[in-house]
Amino acid sequence: MRTDIINYLEKEIYKRASVTSNKFGIGCYYHIEAVVKNAQILAQEFGADEEIVIIAAWLHDIASITDYSLYEMHHIHGANIAENILKQFNYEEEKINKVKECILNHRGSVNNAKLTIEEKCVADADAISHFDSIPSLLYLAYVNKHMSIEEGRNFVVEKLKRSYNKLSEPSKEFYNDKYNNAMELL
Ligand SMILES: [Fe+2]
Numbered sequence: 001m002r003t004d005i006i007n008y009l010e011k012e013i014y015k016r017a018s019v020t021s022n023k024f025g026i027g028c029y030y031h032i033e034a035v036v037k038n039a040q041i042l043a044q045e046f047g048a049d050e051e052i053v054i055i056a057a058w059l060h061d062i063a064s065i066t067d068y069s070l071y072e073m074h075h076i077h078g079a080n081i082a083e084n085i086l087k088q089f090n091y092e093e094e095k096i097n098k099v100k101e102c103i104l105n106h107r108g109s110v111n112n113a114k115l116t117i118e119e120k121c122v123a124d125a126d127a128i129s130h131f132d133s134i135p136s137l138l139y140l141a142y143v144n145k146h147m148s149i150e151e152g153r154n155f156v157v158e159k160l161k162r163s164y165n166k167l168s169e170p171s172k173e174f175y176n177d178k179y180n181n182a183m184e185l186l
């Protein structure tokens with residue numbers, strides 16, 4: 001496991017998320033951290049290459065937090081930024097390409113069935129990460145959007161349902177309890 005790269009990425013993502021020019025705020029660091037955690041769990045569950053999945057998870061939203069103007073195409077810009085960083089660590093080209101594929105396809109816009117197992121782990125971890133940040137979603141609904149109790153509840157429930165429905169079938173099954181627990185609570 002390339003812990004040198006992983007340790008660097010953890011610090012670098014925190015640094016980039018902390019600067020005031022990052023329009024998404026520090027919350028996106030906790031989002032990325034949750035994606036890494038879930039991606040590693042899924043990689044172990046489905047036998048994916050853990051190193052590729054962890055590195056890609058740390059890097060998947062790097063373009064958005066680096067420069068807001070890159071947000072719309074952040075999967076493409078992110079793959080390029082990742083390549084530059086990983087080359088500085090002399091990471092093998094074949095592995096760099098696998099990481100880039102995970103970043104390019106993390107947004108769930110591509111036919112999920114075509115993805116490699118590593119790509120699925122990152123895309124699914126991105127979708128399920130909302131279930132680890134329900135307090136932030138409630139804050140968004142009640143504080144930022146000034147919603148009523150019922151509006152806020154529906155907003156969060158619908159967001160979580162959409163995220164869950166993006167998952168691949170094996171991940172839906174794997175996270176079924178997490179989904180039901182969240183729905184019961186809300
Ligand atoms: Fe993203």
Ligand SMILES: [Fe+2]
Nearest residue numbers: 035060061126
């Ligand atoms: Fe993300």
